[in-house]
Amino acid sequence: MVATHTTRATVPPDAAGPRAGHPGRRGLSPRLSPQAEGLLALLVTVAIWAAFALSARALSASSLLPADAALLRFGVPLVVLFPALWRRRRRIAAVRPGAAAKIICGAGVPFFLAAMHGGALTSAAFVGSIVPGMVPLFVSAIMIRRGHGVPRGTQTAGLALIAAGVAALVWRYVVPVDTDVLAGSGILLVASGLWALYTVGLREVDLDPVGSIGLLCLPSFAVIAVLVLTGVLPTGIAHAAGSDIVLFLVVQGLGVGLCAGLLYAFAIRRLGAERSSVVGSLSPVAVVLLAIPLLGETPTLAVLVGVPLITAGVVLANRRPRPEVPADA
Numbered sequence: 001m002v003a004t005h006t007t008r009a010t011v012p013p014d015a016a017g018p019r020a021g022h023p024g025r026r027g028l029s030p031r032l033s034p035q036a037e038g039l040l041a042l043l044v045t046v047a048i049w050a051a052f053a054l055s056a057r058a059l060s061a062s063s064l065l066p067a068d069a070a071l072l073r074f075g076v077p078l079v080v081l082f083p084a085l086w087r088r089r090r091r092i093a094a095v096r097p098g099a100a101a102k103i104i105c106g107a108g109v110p111f112f113l114a115a116m117h118g119g120a121l122t123s124a125a126f127v128g129s130i131v132p133g134m135v136p137l138f139v140s141a142i143m144i145r146r147g148h149g150v151p152r153g154t155q156t157a158g159l160a161l162i163a164a165g166v167a168a169l170v171w172r173y174v175v176p177v178d179t180d181v182l183a184g185s186g187i188l189l190v191a192s193g194l195w196a197l198y199t200v201g202l203r204e205v206d207l208d209p210v211g212s213i214g215l216l217c218l219p220s221f222a223v224i225a226v227l228v229l230t231g232v233l234p235t236g237i238a239h240a241a242g243s244d245i246v247l248f249l250v251v252q253g254l255g256v257g258l259c260a261g262l263l264y265a266f267a268i269r270r271l272g273a274e275r276s277s278v279v280g281s282l283s284p285v286a287v288v289l290l291a292i293p294l295l296g297e298t299p300t301l302a303v304l305v306g307v308p309l310i311t312a313g314v315v316l317a318n319r320r321p322r323p324e325v326p327a328d329a
Contacts, residue, residue, distance in 0.1 A: 038270025041263040048260040050286040051251045053128035056119030057295060062248070063240040066116045067224060067233040069248050073112060074221040076253025077213050085214040091207060092215050099204035100215060106198025108220035109227075114191035121184025124295055125303045128287025130166055130188040131195060133310035136317035137162050138196030151317070158316025165309030172302050209265040217257065281314035 032040070059069055078085070085092070105111070119127040137159050140151050151159060166189075173181040202212060227233040237245065284307045291297040299307075 034270050038267045042267035042271065045260050045263045045267060046283050046286055048251075048255040048263075049132065049283040050128060050290055052115075052256045052260075053119070053131070053283075053287045054124050054290060054294060055248060055251045056115050056127045057122075057124040057291070057297075059116050059248075060120035062244040063236060064244050064248055065234055065236045066113055067228050067235050068237040068240060068245075069116060069252055070109060070112050070224045071221070071228070071235075071237065072245070072249050073252040073257050074108070074217040074224060076249060077217045077257040078221060080254070080258055081210060081213060084210050085218070088207070088211045088214060092211055092218075095205050095207065095215060099201050100219075102197045102201025103205065103212070103216055104219050106194045106196070106201055107216055109223050111191050111194040111198070112220075114187050114194065118184045118187035118191055121180045122188065123297055123303075124291040125284070125288045125297065125299065125307060126169060126181075126185060126188060128291075129169060129284040129303075129307050129310050130185060131192045132283055133162050133314055134166060134189060134192035135196045135199060136314060138193045139199055140317075142196060142200050154316045154319045158313045158319070161309050161313030162317065163313075165306040165311075165313060168306035168309060169302050172300070209261050213258070213261055281311050281318070284311055 055069070059066065115127060115131060118130075140155075140159060144150055150156075166185075170182065170185050173185075198216075205212065205215070207215060224233070228235045288299055288303060288307055292299070
């Protein structure tokens with residue numbers, strides 16, 4: 001997912017990897033420069049984000065149900081990171097309830113089910129564009145409500161382009177009305193709003209990326225397990241095809257749940273938040289291109305117009321405005 005500047009405070013020193021050029025420490029490879037390491041990590045992250053959007057669309061055609069995919073999404077990171085999470089248990093338990101609720105609701109079960117259901121009603125291009133693309137707009141609205149001031153300069157233009165891009169995506173489904181696509185688009189907007197809440201919540205916690213993953217996954221897995229055991233959400237994992245289980249385990253559990261968070265934090269350490277967000281904005285484009293051979297989706301005119309507008313808008317929305325020069329300077 002494309003993050004905004006609010007995620008900068010969530011990467012404490014040494015949380016995402018060694019400092020560039022720090023003596024006695026190695027990065028991803030002794031032959032790569034810190035910038036190359038960061039770019040490599042970011043490109044892998046963008047591929048994982050694209051895989052999330054593709055899997056949201058592919059879920060409806062698989063033998064798994066949304067609850068099954070959620071169990072893999074939140075359960076696998078807990079198993080892999082259990083020793084590290086156990087060492088961080090006191091810091092995780094000390095997080096304020098309000099901030100924890102933003103993270104758990106914003107990227108947990110509500111977000112996951114909304115993204116999966118919205119993807120089933122629309123297309124991978126919609127998931128990959130609307131969910132990450134609208135995050136800067138929702139975050140700006142939250143910041144304005146908190147009294148942090150309105151966006152200015154290129155940020156305002158970026159938010160306008162994002163809104164125009166989303167409108168371009170859905171306009172052809174308004175007349176004549178396509179209730180499935182419009183409902184799916186609305187659900188994806190809800191998912192994007194939840195992710196913005198998660199982004200803001202991350203700023204309020206003093207956890208490294210591993211601790212943040214634990215704070216998100218532990219209660220989310222508990223909630224989805226209770227919903228499955230009580231019959232509120234149906235499950236078909238016991239009779240699902242092995243290939244589907246492996247696919248979602250790798251993409252959702254290891255990829256989205258574990259690797260994306262850690263690699264994106266590493267990329268921010270190497271490249272900085274601004275450069276990372278600009279490259280990360282290529283995620284919608286990657287989704288559209290990959291959906292053609294993998295899902296057989298053909299980009300419509302609305303997609304060809306809307307996705308570039310959203311991508312350009314995310315780039316501008318994540319640029320910091322230049323500081324104002326005093327008149328007497």
